[in-house]
Amino acid sequence: MDVSTIKNPKFLKKLSVDQMTELADDIRSFLIQKLSKTGGHLAPNLGVVELTLALHKVFHSPVDKLIWDVGHQSYVHKILTGRGDQFDTLRQHKGLCGFPKRSESKHDVWETGHSSTSLSAALGMAVARDLKHEHFDVVAVIGDGALTGGMALEALNDIGHQNRNMIIVLNDNEMSIAPNVGALHNMLNRIRSANKYNRAKEDLEYLMKKIPAFGGKLASVAEGLKDRLKYLLVSGVFFEELGITYLGPVDGHNINALIDNLNYAQKRKGPVLIHVLTQKGKGYRPAEMDEIGTWHGTGPYKIESGAFIKPAALAPAYSQVVNDELQELARHDERIVVVSPAMVVGSKLEGFAQEFPDRLFDVGIAEQHAATFAAGLATQNMKPVLSIYSTFMQRAYDQLVHDLCRQNLNVVLAVDRAGLVGADGETHQGVFDIGFLRALPNLVVMMGKDESELRNMVYTAIHYNKGPIAVRYPRGNGIGVPMKGKPEALTIGSWEVLRDGTDATVLAFGPMLQVAVAAAKQLESEGFHLSIVNARFIKPMDGRMLDQIAKQQTPI
Numbered sequence: 001m002d003v004s005t006i007k008n009p010k011f012l013k014k015l016s017v018d019q020m021t022e023l024a025d026d027i028r029s030f031l032i033q034k035l036s037k038t039g040g041h042l043a044p045n046l047g048v049v050e051l052t053l054a055l056h057k058v059f060h061s062p063v064d065k066l067i068w069d070v071g072h073q074s075y076v077h078k079i080l081t082g083r084g085d086q087f088d089t090l091r092q093h094k095g096l097c098g099f100p101k102r103s104e105s106k107h108d109v110w111e112t113g114h115s116s117t118s119l120s121a122a123l124g125m126a127v128a129r130d131l132k133h134e135h136f137d138v139v140a141v142i143g144d145g146a147l148t149g150g151m152a153l154e155a156l157n158d159i160g161h162q163n164r165n166m167i168i169v170l171n172d173n174e175m176s177i178a179p180n181v182g183a184l185h186n187m188l189n190r191i192r193s194a195n196k197y198n199r200a201k202e203d204l205e206y207l208m209k210k211i212p213a214f215g216g217k218l219a220s221v222a223e224g225l226k227d228r229l230k231y232l233l234v235s236g237v238f239f240e241e242l243g244i245t246y247l248g249p250v251d252g253h254n255i256n257a258l259i260d261n262l263n264y265a266q267k268r269k270g271p272v273l274i275h276v277l278t279q280k281g282k283g284y285r286p287a288e289m290d291e292i293g294t295w296h297g298t299g300p301y302k303i304e305s306g307a308f309i310k311p312a313a314l315a316p317a318y319s320q321v322v323n324d325e326l327q328e329l330a331r332h333d334e335r336i337v338v339v340s341p342a343m344v345v346g347s348k349l350e351g352f353a354q355e356f357p358d359r360l361f362d363v364g365i366a367e368q369h370a371a372t373f374a375a376g377l378a379t380q381n382m383k384p385v386l387s388i389y390s391t392f393m394q395r396a397y398d399q400l401v402h403d404l405c406r407q408n409l410n411v412v413l414a415v416d417r418a419g420l421v422g423a424d425g426e427t428h429q430g431v432f433d434i435g436f437l438r439a440l441p442n443l444v445v446m447m448g449k450d451e452s453e454l455r456n457m458v459y460t461a462i463h464y465n466k467g468p469i470a471v472r473y474p475r476g477n478g479i480g481v482p483m484k485g486k487p488e489a490l491t492i493g494s495w496e497v498l499r500d501g502t503d504a505t506v507l508a509f510g511p512m513l514q515v516a517v518a519a520a521k522q523l524e525s526e527g528f529h530l531s532i533v534n535a536r537f538i539k540p541m542d543g544r545m546l547d548q549i550a551k552q553q554t555p556i
Contacts, residue, residue, distance in 0.1 A: 003023070003030045003079050005084070006082060008080075020057065021255060024255070028046055030087075031046060035301075036300060038089075038091060038092070039090075039297075040297065041073065043290060043295040044073040044296060045074075046282050047278040048171060050258060051169065051258060053255060056077075058259055058266065063136050065109045065136065065137070066141070067109060067138070067141065069152075070112055071112035073171070075087075077107070081108075091424075099427060111427070113391075114391070115143075115146035115152075118140040119151075119155035126138045137167065139168075140168050141169045142168065143172070143173065144170060146365060150369065157242060165268075166271050166272075167266070168274070169273075169276055170275045173278045245273065250276050250277065281295050286306030292350075315477045317476065318451060319348040319349075320348045321451045322348075322416075322458055323350075323352055324351065327352050331355075333462070336359065336462065337377060339360075339361045339370050339384055340361070340370070341362075341364065342364050344360070344362050346389070367393065367396040368396045368398070370386060375411060385412040387416060389417045389428070390416065390418045391417065391428045391432075393433060394432060394433075397436060400443075400468075401440060404443075408441075408442040408466075409467070410465055418430040418433060418473060419431065433470075445539040447472040447509045449509065449514075449534050449536065451483060453536065454478075456489070457536075460492075463489055472510065479514060492540070493537045493541065495533055495535050497531065497533055499517065502554070503529050504556070505554060505556050506530055506531065508535060509534060
């Protein structure tokens with residue numbers, strides 16, 4: 001089937017399971033082909049093909065609300081809701097968004113990009129439905145990695161308390177972006193290995209109640225025995241203790257089983273969680289064999305070999321520069337430790353992790369915990385580095401205010417993906433941290449003009465002992481400047497003049513400095529002379545240089 005011609009999911013109602021299985025193969029082939037040209041989140045979507053088909057078979061989108069946590073696994077949903085013909089523009093300017101987008105389709109009822117938000121949103125929709133006396137189903141699809149987020153656990157607690165009719169699909173592929181960590185992940189492992197008991201429990205209760213006279217009492221006694229048996233068979237009774245009916249584990253690639261369990265959950269009263277086991281990257285061997293998350297999000301690649309198509313890098317990635325300098329410094333200072341909220345691969349910290357496995361802490365998708373954990377380390381004279389994407393740092397703002405900056409603790413914030421990030425879209429733009437970091441007491445904020453200055457800033461940050469300090473750096477590769485010799489410590493709050501001019505002064509930092517210098521050169525040929533200042537310290541600013549610039553009485 002040419003999946004790019006699909007207009008809406010209604011046609012699935014008429015398909016047999018065999019036909020849906022064939023369609024699943026067609027969708028996988030389509031995704032592998034299209035993403036080999038555009039890049040994108042391949043492995044997550046290959047893992048949810050059958051699940052997405054089953055959801056659209058059972059439910060009636062957009063009347064029924066399908067919510068995709070994080071949202072990078074929504075490509076199949078987009079195909080089934082009439083957007084397959086736009087995949088040549090995936091993650092491009094004015095093209096198909098890589099995440100659910102309300103303005104893009106009525107089937108996208110909730111926008112995501114950050115993890116762990118789906119359950120709270122789904123509960124809100126379910127409560128609104130009940131208050132308005134409306135009738136529709138609400139389904140949230142959340143991964144096992146996102147389930148470790150504190151917000152998801154808060155939502156589970158309230159979902160069990162409110163007891164609204166809603167369905168949670170736990171898409172368990174044992175890997176979110178990188179392999180999952182933590183006690184909750186271990187609990188899910190135990191559940192995976194246990195035998196299903198839910199259907200047997202229901203059937204046995206039904207048969208017992210058919211026994212004349214004392215069948216009801218027998219069923220009640222047996223209920224207690226079965227609950228105790230469940231503790232023996234499934235140590236992960238976490239969900240049912242919260243008041244959420246647990247179904248599973250279910251083979252996430254068995255369409256019959258998925259439809260059966262979704263139909264069953266739809267008829268149950270109260271919240272139901274279906275634990276679905278899927279294989280990330282299913283149907284494409286290189287993605288299936290990936291153990292560290294390389295195929296989670298990719299650029300273009302060669303289908304036959306699985307080799308990535310990358311332009312020759314003239315310089316290392318900024319993230320790699322940070323890792324390399326941290327590794328070098330850690331060899332001489334055992335107090336240096338790194339904390340990462342599930343972004344070890346994304347922030348290119350594999351080298352540090354391999355050399356110092358006991359000094360890198362991947363805490364999972366738990367930014368709030370990561371920040372305060374780092375603060376706790378700092379109180380004991382360790383030198384913690386919190387490596388975190390700018391967009392995800394937003395989630396730990398209270399911890400930055402209350403635990404790091406207010407207490408003036410020596411924590412280094414390695415703020416990755418600072419600034420515009422391109423294809424990842426608006427949910428991932430690192431454009432807010434300048435404003436919210438500048439407002440915090442005791443915090444130093446800086447950003448280098450190139451990879452060499454970034455190296456100096458990492459060195460400076462590690463040796464700074466007067467409180468928290470943030471080093472911002474962008475996505476992508478450096479500009480190719482040499483990094484010879486030892487790094488140098490920078491004077492806190494110092495700017496530098498890169499070009500002298502008499503007509504105006506441009507203050508810039510980070511990647512925009514290269515743009516400013518290029519503009520100055522072009523304007524110079526037209527007789528207009530600009531001063532270019534590297535305002536590398538965003539906080540504190542260089543007051544002396546600002547005074548000097550102001551005295552020149554030229555535009556800034």
